[in-house]
Amino acid sequence: MTSASSALGGEYQLAVDLTVSRVGFGAMQLAGPGVFGPPRDRERSIQVLRRAVELGINHIDTCDYYGPWVVNELIAEALHPYGDDLVLVTKIGAYRDHQGGWLPLGHPDALRAQVHDNLRRLRLETxxxxxxxxxxxxPGITLADQLGALIELREQGLLRNIGLSNVSTExxxxxxxxxxxxxxxxxYNVVNRTSAELLGKTAAAGAAFVPFFPLGSGFADxxxxxxxxxxxxxxxxxxxxTxxxxxxLLRRSPNILLIPxxxxxxxxxxxxxxxxxxLTADDVAELDALVADGETLEAAH
Structure with missing residues (x-):
């Protein structure tokens, strides 16, 4: 383990040929307000991406519908050609309307097109x-249908690994x-443990668990x-x-990866x-006691 990865919570073996720092970077906020349109300061967004890599982060989470398209284009501008150890991950299955709304787009043909779009904007082959x-x-589309499209793309060499977002344990x-x-x-975060069962299932299955909104909404409230x-x-x-x-979160389970x-x-x-x-054992115990597994802080009140 390198000193940089040690400072980033250590490393995690995401796949046989894929090792990532446990503290990564989520690129969503590099777009404009509401994750829509260009950033207020494009150069500052470029600086953030380059500084993340300088700090040793090699796990960057992005998506073509952040912006839309804006964030993937920023990543390519800031970091391409990419370092050998940089792991770029993306999401598909949704799109943005002209008002910035988030809408489902899960037809297998649409999923295939989204993978090709991500490849093109990120300037990647895989x-x-x-x-x-x-x-x-x-209507007429099941989870199995959607996964089938991704499995087919993996067989074609266009992606290496498949993940899920926003799912139940079942x-x-x-x-x-x-x-x-x-x-x-x-x-999943310190004030929202509603995915606790799923966290346990992923750990048992050897899959990573990546909390979105890792800081929760309680800070604003x-x-x-x-x-x-x-x-x-x-x-x-x-x-x-923060x-x-x-x-x-890093202490909660060894398969948790962070993308603040x-x-x-x-x-x-x-x-x-x-x-x-x-954190000491006492620190962790106090934080653990904030919310029961399966609950949120709101429900506890």
Whole structure:
């Protein structure tokens, strides 16, 4: 393990030929407000991407419908030609309307087209990992149909690994019957444990679990109970509440990979430092007690 990967929470073997830093980078916030349109400061977005790589991050999560298209084009502009160890992962299964709405697009033909679009904008010949953003069965289209399209693309050499996003435990288990699922992206953080069962299932299956919204919504709402516990732990460790929340996730399960996003170099460096933050057993116990598995902080009140 290199010193850089150690500072990033160590490494995780995502696939036989794919090792990633456990602290990665989610590129969603590099687009404009509402993840729609160009960034307010294009050069700053470029700087964030380049700084992420300088810090040793080799796992970048992106998507063609961030912008749409904007973020993938920024990544290619900032980082191409890519380093040998850089792992770019993307999602398919949705699109944006002219008002910025998020709509399902899960027909197998559409999924195939989306993979080709991601390849073209990222200037790649093969995608390391493609998540199917599952938005439910659509008329005449099942999860098996959608996975079949991805399996076919993998056989063609256009992608290496298949992941799922926004799925239930049952859907994950169904997908596993069709093919190996390398990773799952679902909502999970220190104040929302509704995917706790699925986290356990992925760990048992040897799949990565990648929380989206890893910092939760409680920071914006400043709930007293949440802030009290996080603040106390952060003060003891000389860290920020953000860093404590991310460090807790790294301790929660060894298959958790982090992709906190930001459009600020300062926040990027703050998030990255969470990979080397040491929490004590008492710290972890206090944070664990915030919310029961399967619940959210809102439900606990």
């Amino acid at each position: 995608l390391d990992l493609v998540y199917l953003r599952y938005l439910g069965d659509q 859907q994950f288990e169904e997908a596993q019957r069709h093919t190996r699922i390398a990773a799952v992206q679902n909502l 400043s709930r007293a109970r949440e802030d009290g516990v996080l603040r106390a732990v952060a003060e003891r460790r000389g860290a920020t509440q 860093q404590v929340s991310l460090a807790w 996003g930001t459009s600020s170099v300062a926040h990027l460096q703050e998030n990255t430092a969470a990979g080397s933050l040491e």
